[in-house]
Amino acid sequence: MRVAIASGKGGTGKTTVSANLAVAWSRLEEKVTYADCDVEEPNGHLFLKPSIEKTEQIGALVPEVNFDLCDGCGKCGEICNFSAIVVLAGKPLTFPELCHSCGGCSLVCEPKAIKEIPRNIGIVETGSAGDLNFVSGKLRIGEAMSPPLIREVKRAIPANEHAVIDAPPGTSCPVVEVVKDSDYVLLVTEPTPFGLNDLKLAVEMVRKLNLRYSVLLNRAGSGDDRVHDYCRKEDIDLIAEIPDDRKIAESYSRGELLVDALPQYELLFKRLVDSIKMRFKPIQEETIR
Amino acid sequence: MKIIITATGTNLESEVDPRFGRAQYFLLVDTETEEILPIDNDQNLQAASGAGIQSAEAIVKNEAEVLLTGHCGPKAFRALTSAGVKIVHGVEGSVKTAIDKFKKGEYQFASSADVASHW
Numbered sequence: 001m002r003v004a005i006a007s008g009k010g011g012t013g014k015t016t017v018s019a020n021l022a023v024a025w026s027r028l029e030e031k032v033t034y035a036d037c038d039v040e041e042p043n044g045h046l047f048l049k050p051s052i053e054k055t056e057q058i059g060a061l062v063p064e065v066n067f068d069l070c071d072g073c074g075k076c077g078e079i080c081n082f083s084a085i086v087v088l089a090g091k092p093l094t095f096p097e098l099c100h101s102c103g104g105c106s107l108v109c110e111p112k113a114i115k116e117i118p119r120n121i122g123i124v125e126t127g128s129a130g131d132l133n134f135v136s137g138k139l140r141i142g143e144a145m146s147p148p149l150i151r152e153v154k155r156a157i158p159a160n161e162h163a164v165i166d167a168p169p170g171t172s173c174p175v176v177e178v179v180k181d182s183d184y185v186l187l188v189t190e191p192t193p194f195g196l197n198d199l200k201l202a203v204e205m206v207r208k209l210n211l212r213y214s215v216l217l218n219r220a221g222s223g224d225d226r227v228h229d230y231c232r233k234e235d236i237d238l239i240a241e242i243p244d245d246r247k248i249a250e251s252y253s254r255g256e257l258l259v260d261a262l263p264q265y266e267l268l269f270k271r272l273v274d275s276i277k278m279r280f281k282p283i284q285e286e287t288i289r
Numbered sequence: 290m291k292i293i294i295t296a297t298g299t300n301l302e303s304e305v306d307p308r309f310g311r312a313q314y315f316l317l318v319d320t321e322t323e324e325i326l327p328i329d330n331d332q333n334l335q336a337a338s339g340a341g342i343q344s345a346e347a348i349v350k351n352e353a354e355v356l357l358t359g360h361c362g363p364k365a366f367r368a369l370t371s372a373g374v375k376i377v378h379g380v381e382g383s384v385k386t387a388i389d390k391f392k393k394g395e396y397q398f399a400s401s402a403d404v405a406s407h408w
Binding site for chain 1: 338339342343345346349364367368371372373
């Protein structure tokens with residue numbers, strides 16, 4: 001089972017929830033992978049302190065034109081949705097940083113003048129943190145295209161393991177890439193106007209993608225009731241609440257896991273694993289039937 | 290000579306649009322007759338990215354030799370110069386003024402982009 005931890009708003013506690021959920025789950029005698037797909041600013045390692053066993057360079061395929069073979073027909077430019085290749089005055093020009101690696105240009109090129117070559121976009125690190133399997137992606141500085149790297153992070157998750165996948169904030173392409181093939185999505189939010197506004201966007205996203213999801217309210221009690229009201233009105237499952245507790249902030253600032261520093265939260269996260277499983281089980285049975 | 294001026298409207302009195310990729314209109318101007326053909330750039334105004342490159346394509350397709358505009362980024366600059374289009378940036382005021390200044394040779398062709406790339 002793959003659980004993605006997402007949020008509209010940044011700073012609501014995705015990494016806190018992901019890291020603690022993953023560790024709590026692995027303590028229930030199950031094989032679990034923590035996957036950091038927040039590749040622009042991965043920080044799960046700060047709390048999990050993994051030992052990295054393998055670092056892999058990741059390349060995204062971009063077109064390289066052989067001008068001797070090119071007949072200047074312009075079909076490559078026509079098929080590209082992102083202007084990563086354009087044909088101006090009969091000569092193709094490439095902008096690798098805009099390329100989404102779809103391969104369309106090389107497919108439509110009749111004289112076979114386009115070769116796809118890898119362009120370095122970042123790294124994927126794999127290792128372990130105690131019993132937990134650890135995977136993390138790190139986007140190259142200056143790189144704007146994160147989905148191909150996110151795909152590689154997901155590919156590094158062992159197929160037979162449960163996974164907790166830490167998503168970037170927002171609701172754009174990188175987030176969609178993370179959540180789209182997950183089994184369950186937790187949307188982490190906070191009881192503030194910003195938290196609610198961005199939660200609504202995130203709910204729109206998961207609904208459109210037809211994903212099973214629940215909302216987890218962090219820093220509960222610090223703001224107002226607007227998230228509760230919204231969830232009630234929209235009939236959205238509020239799966240758990242993490243209270244606004246100064247002790248959490250203190251242990252977070254020391255880079256500690258809540259499940260280690262504050263035993264009551266180990267219980268909370270273990271229960272959260274059960275709650276997710278309870279909600280997921282009927283889905284599984286439905287699919288089997 | 291055929292030149293293109295980025296503009297916020299469709300006639301000689303219109304202001305030069307400081308943006309290249311996301312200009313409202315491209316005015317294709319024949320400098321001899323001062324005849325104007327406006328090209329609507331609505332498609333690129335809405336584009337998420339690559340507006341500069343696609344706008345460069347429009348300039349090349351319309352066979353303009355020179356582009357007068359406010360600002361030009363690195364991708365558009367590369368695309369335009371690779372197709373032999375000469376660029377003047379920093380142009381402001383009305384389209385009419387820009388044409389007159391160009392004809393009097395008061396502009397200098399750019400040797401690089403004048404703004405950074407953005408997404």
